[in-house]
Amino acid sequence: MTENKKKTLDYTDPGLRPRFAVAPMMDWTDRHCRVFHRQLSHRALLYTEMVTSGAVIHGDRERLLGFDEAEHPVACQLGGSDPKDMAASARIVEDFGYDEVNINVGCPSDRVQSGSFGACLMQDPDLVASCVSAMKAEVSIPVTVKCRIGVDEQDPEVALDAMADKVFAAGADALWVHARKAWLQGLSPKENRDIPPLDYDRVVRLKKRYPDAFIGLNGGLQDLDHAERFLECVDGLMLGRAAYHTPQIMTGVDRRLYGAGGDDVSPWKAVEAYLPYIERKLAGGVRLAHMTRHMLGLFHGRPGARSWRRILTVEAIRPGAGIEVVTKALSAVSPQDDYETGPDLKSGHAA
Known part of the structure; x- marks a missing residue:
C-alpha cells in the first residue's frame, strides 16, 4: 500500500464507516461507472466488479485492477476459495491502492460455482474464515465478506449465524448481507435476484446478535426513502440495480446519510x-x-x-x-x- 495514503475508509471509525455503498455488479460497476458514481456522492463506498483470485495473480493486473484516484473510497471484490491465493490477491489489491478487499460469498452463477466460490461458500464457513484469516495476515486494509442468508435448503437462522460467527472470529472487519437465499439448483442468476423472498428481519436479528460488529444490508432496496429506515437496525446500506438504473438516487446520499451540509448534488x-x-x-x-x-x-x-x-x-x-x-x-x-x-x-x- 502507498505510504502515507490518506485513509478514506475505516470500519472502526464512526467518521469513516460506510453508511452507503454501491454493490459490486458484473459488467456494470467498472472503472468508468465508478468515476461517474463518484460525481453523485463524495462519500459512498464504491465496489469493483468481482475479479477472481486467479486472474489477479496471473492476469493483466492493470486492466483488471486499475482505477482512477477520484474513486476513493473504493473496494475490490475478490472471488476465490483458496486461502493462500486469496491472501496473495489481497496483497496485490492493497498494493494497487484499494481501500478494502471483499470476499464474494453471494454470487450464484454456474461459472462461480464451478470454481468453488461465491454463494456455494455459504456451505463452508470454515473455509471462508480461513480465507479471511490468511488475508488479514497479509494486508492492513479492511477485509470484508458479502454473503447471502443461506443457499438451497439451508436454514437461514443457522447458516447466517454460522457464517458470521466464523468470519468475525477470523477478524473480518464487516459483513454485508444480501437478505435473500440463493438457489444454486433450479434458478438462474437473474432469477436469484428476485424470486427467493427477501428477509430483512433475518439481517436485523443478526445485527442484534452482533451489536458491536459492522453489519450492512443489501437486497431489494429501491431508493433512499426505502433504505434509510433500516439504518436504525443495521450499520450500512448497499444498493445495486436501483443505484445503477436510477443513479440520481445517489445525489442525496451525502446529505441524508452522512450529514453533509448544502444542497444535494445536481x-x-x-x-x-x-x-x-x-x-x-x-x-x-x-x-x-x-x-x-x-x-x-x-x-x-x-x-x-x-x-x-x-x-x-x-x-x-x-x-x-x-x-x-x-x-x-x-x-x-x-x-x-x-x-x-x-x-x-x-x-x-x-x-
Whole structure:
C-alpha cells in the first residue's frame, strides 16, 4: 500500500464507516461507472466488479485492477476459495491502492460455482474464515465478506449465524448481507435476484446478535426513502440495480446519510464534472459508449429523459463519437429549474 495514503475508509471509525455503498455488479460497476458514481456522492463506498483470485495473480493486473484516484473510497471484490491465493490477491489489491478487499460469498452463477466460490461458500464457513484469516495476515486494509442468508435448503437462522460467527472470529472487519437465499439448483442468476423472498428481519436479528460488529444490508432496496429506515437496525446500506438504473438516487446520499451540509448534488453538475474524465479517456482510445452507458438512467422520470437516453444510446456508439454527444444529450433535458419542481423521483428497480 502507498505510504502515507490518506485513509478514506475505516470500519472502526464512526467518521469513516460506510453508511452507503454501491454493490459490486458484473459488467456494470467498472472503472468508468465508478468515476461517474463518484460525481453523485463524495462519500459512498464504491465496489469493483468481482475479479477472481486467479486472474489477479496471473492476469493483466492493470486492466483488471486499475482505477482512477477520484474513486476513493473504493473496494475490490475478490472471488476465490483458496486461502493462500486469496491472501496473495489481497496483497496485490492493497498494493494497487484499494481501500478494502471483499470476499464474494453471494454470487450464484454456474461459472462461480464451478470454481468453488461465491454463494456455494455459504456451505463452508470454515473455509471462508480461513480465507479471511490468511488475508488479514497479509494486508492492513479492511477485509470484508458479502454473503447471502443461506443457499438451497439451508436454514437461514443457522447458516447466517454460522457464517458470521466464523468470519468475525477470523477478524473480518464487516459483513454485508444480501437478505435473500440463493438457489444454486433450479434458478438462474437473474432469477436469484428476485424470486427467493427477501428477509430483512433475518439481517436485523443478526445485527442484534452482533451489536458491536459492522453489519450492512443489501437486497431489494429501491431508493433512499426505502433504505434509510433500516439504518436504525443495521450499520450500512448497499444498493445495486436501483443505484445503477436510477443513479440520481445517489445525489442525496451525502446529505441524508452522512450529514453533509448544502444542497444535494445536481445531476447536471455531476455530468459536467464527469466530462474531463471522458475527454481524458477518449484521448487514450476508450470508446465513448463504454463511459456513457452508465449514465442512461440519470434523468429517469423527468422531461427530456427519453431524448437523453436515445442520444447517448444511438450516437455514442458511432465511430469517433466525442464529448459533443454528451453535451447534446444534456441540452435535451429540461432546464434544472423545471426539473426541481417536478414530481419526486421513485425507482421501481430492486437492488
